[in-house]
Amino acid sequence: MTTFEHLMEVCLKRAIIYPDSEPHGAIAGFYDYGSVGSEIKRRFENEWRNYFLNVNDNYHEIETCSIMPEKVFKASGHLDHFFDPIAECGKCHTKSRADHLLEDVLGEKFEGLDADRLNELIKEHNLVCPKCKSQFKDIENFIMMFPVTIGAGDSTSLGYLRPETAQGPYSAFKREFRANRQRLPLGLGIVGRAYRNEISPRQATIRQREFTQAELQIFFDPEEEPEVPFDKVADKLVRLWPQGAKKVKEVTAKEAMKVTGMSEFFVYHLALVQDFFRRIGLYEHVRAYEVPEAERAFYNKYQWDHEIFMPSMDKWLEVMGFHYRTDYDLKSHSKATGEKMNVPGKGYVPHVLELSFGVDRCVLALLDTSYKKDDKREWFALNPLVAPWDVGVYPLVNKDKLPQRAREIQQLLKLEGLKVFYDSGGSIGRRYARADEIGVTYGVTIDFDTLEDDTVTVRFRDSTEQKRVKISDLPSVLK
Ligand SMILES: [Zn+2]
Numbered sequence: 001m002t003t004f005e006h007l008m009e010v011c012l013k014r015a016i017i018y019p020d021s022e023p024h025g026a027i028a029g030f031y032d033y034g035s036v037g038s039e040i041k042r043r044f045e046n047e048w049r050n051y052f053l054n055v056n057d058n059y060h061e062i063e064t065c066s067i068m069p070e071k072v073f074k075a076s077g078h079l080d081h082f083f084d085p086i087a088e089c090g091k092c093h094t095k096s097r098a099d100h101l102l103e104d105v106l107g108e109k110f111e112g113l114d115a116d117r118l119n120e121l122i123k124e125h126n127l128v129c130p131k132c133k134s135q136f137k138d139i140e141n142f143i144m145m146f147p148v149t150i151g152a153g154d155s156t157s158l159g160y161l162r163p164e165t166a167q168g169p170y171s172a173f174k175r176e177f178r179a180n181r182q183r184l185p186l187g188l189g190i191v192g193r194a195y196r197n198e199i200s201p202r203q204a205t206i207r208q209r210e211f212t213q214a215e216l217q218i219f220f221d222p223e224e225e226p227e228v229p230f231d232k233v234a235d236k237l238v239r240l241w242p243q244g245a246k247k248v249k250e251v252t253a254k255e256a257m258k259v260t261g262m263s264e265f266f267v268y269h270l271a272l273v274q275d276f277f278r279r280i281g282l283y284e285h286v287r288a289y290e291v292p293e294a295e296r297a298f299y300n301k302y303q304w305d306h307e308i309f310m311p312s313m314d315k316w317l318e319v320m321g322f323h324y325r326t327d328y329d330l331k332s333h334s335k336a337t338g339e340k341m342n343v344p345g346k347g348y349v350p351h352v353l354e355l356s357f358g359v360d361r362c363v364l365a366l367l368d369t370s371y372k373k374d375d376k377r378e379w380f381a382l383n384p385l386v387a388p389w390d391v392g393v394y395p396l397v398n399k400d401k402l403p404q405r406a407r408e409i410q411q412l413l414k415l416e417g418l419k420v421f422y423d424s425g426g427s428i429g430r431r432y433a434r435a436d437e438i439g440v441t442y443g444v445t446i447d448f449d450t451l452e453d454d455t456v457t458v459r460f461r462d463s464t465e466q467k468r469v470k471i472s473d474l475p476s477v478l479k
Contacts, residue, residue, distance in 0.1 A: 004312040029201030029209035039388035059187030064168025070158045075336035083141035089129035112295045115139040161195035169217040185220040205360040212359035219350040230264045233271035281383030299328030308365040319361040323354040380439030390418040392435040396447040406446040416475040
């Protein structure tokens with residue numbers, strides 16, 4: 001059984017993930033992606049773009065700023081509601097998140113409860129400071145956004161680092177709607193950074209202060225729900241954990257309409273989310289948890305949190321939120337600015353379905369669920385779409401024209417669009433092991449026979465099976 005600590009050791013050792021500003025004493029909640037981790041993360045992000053931005057030809061990617069003026073967050077409700085409930089020890093003054101304290105002790109979810117209710121629960125269960133066992137003071141709310149002073153001298157104004165990418169598309173909606181010939185549905189996606197001043201950052205990249213989101217905001221007319229090609233997903237399986245169910249139900253998208261009580265438009269997008277997880281090898285680890293009304297933001301009409309079972313932690317981790325946010329966002333911004341954002345010819349604004357992915361958590365889930373170890377070796381059995389490289393190219397020895405031939409083959413594979421790296425150091429067994437350790441899908445070895453008959457040895461990471469292949473057939477075999 002691999003522990004989370006071991007997984008993190010592996011990530012540190014192989015330049016996948018490590019703490020930011022390490023030589024200066026890293027601050028909790030800030031992590032960097034190394035030379036290997038960046039490749040995996042970028043591939044995940046690109047797969048996300050390829051998949052979701054091709055769902056409809058009116059779904060687009062935009063890029064908006066990380067610093068936004070205070071007014072935006074007044075309108076969005078963040079300034080009034082985006083707090084963490086903090087329990088401070090009366091004696092040693094250690095601060096902890098009240099809902100996490102309860103979760104750790106009682107093993108249930110307590111997110112979204114107000115301070116009064118949390119105070120009651122803490123008293124009811126006699127929770128005390130984990131460090132010195134003293135009583136807590138009354139819970140206080142702590143704003144989670146990082147403030148930023150914009151400008152200098154007399155002309156400064158207050159801004160915040162965005163706590164989610166979503167406010168960018170809401171602010172850009174009117175302009176994009178016009179530019180895209182006022183068609184609905186309109187999807188605006190962002191892959192970008194967001195920031196939260198977490199009081200208690202959790203292990204590694206699970207709860208960070210700076211993190212990456214991939215979010216798609218889909219604007220649509222609620223009274224004329226958009227038609228979707230539902231038959232394309234009707235038979236695809238989805239894994240759901242609806243309210244009141246004792247365990248996860250695996251049903252077809254068609255059956256999911258009855259299970260969830262949602263219409264084709266919503267179930268179609270939920271099925272796409274799970275199909276995306278299927279594409280990158282995470283489907284069998286996923287479940288969609290129907291969040292009960294008491295835990296949802298008041299504007300979310302439907303909320304299905306997608307969670308992945310993390311073997312090293314022996315628990316479920318939320319990686320994606322499926323949120324039907326109704327008219328809350330556009331209405332709030334419209335009210336604050338006086339700008340009309342109506343559906344053409346109608347008295348209401350478009351509604352929003354949000355697909356919100358935590359990129360760092362998805363990457364961590366990919367690593368955790370694909371980590372393998374036996375008595376000979378350890379490796380990441382990553383799906384080829386999210387492996388850091390497709391192929392490693394290795395000359396058997398560093399002489400007799402083998403390196404030269406290997407470089408030619410590397411170039412040939414690169415031109416075929418494969419991601420290739422070259423390694424000529426150490427024994428061939430050691431090079432295979434190094435590549436396995438970072439999840440490279442294939443290895444290609446160039447030996448003396450290559451010079452004679454134009455064949456190479458192809459080795460597959462997961463089975464270590466080897467096969468002799470003609471160089472001319474290599475691109476099609478690997479693809
Ligand atoms: Zn204490």
